[in-house]
Amino acid sequence: MTHARIPDFSQPVPVCSTASSVALRRIPVDPRYLNLPNEPVPGEIEPWQAVYPVRPDTAHSRSLRFLDTAGDLLAAAFIIGGGIVLTGLATLL
Template sequence: MKHARIPDFSQAVPVRITVSSKPVRVPVDRRYRNLPDETPPGAIEPWQAVAPVRPDTAHSCSPRFLDVAGELLAAVAIIGGGMVLTGLASLL
């Protein structure tokens, strides 16, 4: 019966490094050669990068109204349900 050799983890692992004399050239895909330039750092003001721009149109205001209305309805349901359950528990 052969037993597995348990490595000694207190010792460093030997590393073999082979250095070739030629630099390694990685082929670059043609799609990535002519990418458009990115804007350089500092080209825009910091407030432009952080400030939200929300146009006030009917298409942008209605989802926000529905979100607020849904949150209020959920809050009423949670609080009202808790009150009903508390009232039922006190009756029993």
């Protein structure tokens, strides 16, 4: 029965040095990417700022919120009204 050779992790790994024979090339970078704004660093903002819903106050956003609220109210009226009608019909039958 043959066993797998268990490496000795207490010893350093031998490394082949080929850096002297290979010249390091610099990868060209598009200059448009060098002038991008800095991204926020994690921990730079407070946790409440990350989850706080910031809505723009423009006419378009106000109209969408109004239509959303009006639709919810209309749906509630239909549900309640339908329940009243069905309950009324059930008592007549």
